[in-house]
Amino acid sequence: MSSPTAPTNSTSSVPCPHFPPCPGVQDADREAARVKAHHPDQGWRLLCNGVVLFEDTGELLPDGKVIAPHRPIPTPGPPRHATSS
Template sequence: MSCGHRDACPDGDAPDAAAAVPVARQPEQGWSLLCNGVLLFDDTGAVLPDGDIQPPAGTGARRSESAA
């Protein structure tokens, strides 16, 4: 499935990252892969392409460094 962006897809940490669209979905597992490489979870948490973790919205947690 193609995302349809004419230019490059927005980076995962870019201000326009919300313009990314799902290219793969696993609703039974609660996640979607966006065209910019972000793995988005149903609870609004995310794993960015560089491995950084974005916690779910409203948890008060801070963005953590990638787990290696």
């Protein structure tokens, strides 16, 4: 009789010990995986699924693929008119 194993992330052979399991590398919500290592002084953190997430929202996937930063870019509002008093 074999013992049950923890689910693995989609490209990682390391089982995720969390319940519910962390999203895999190929999942749209991969950034929601739990943090394994956090280095705020260097601006990055390692997620359970093997993704390195940088504070500028760029990512390095376990296979070496780079995901460019994707934080929202503020759009300028309508011009402000000076008011006279």
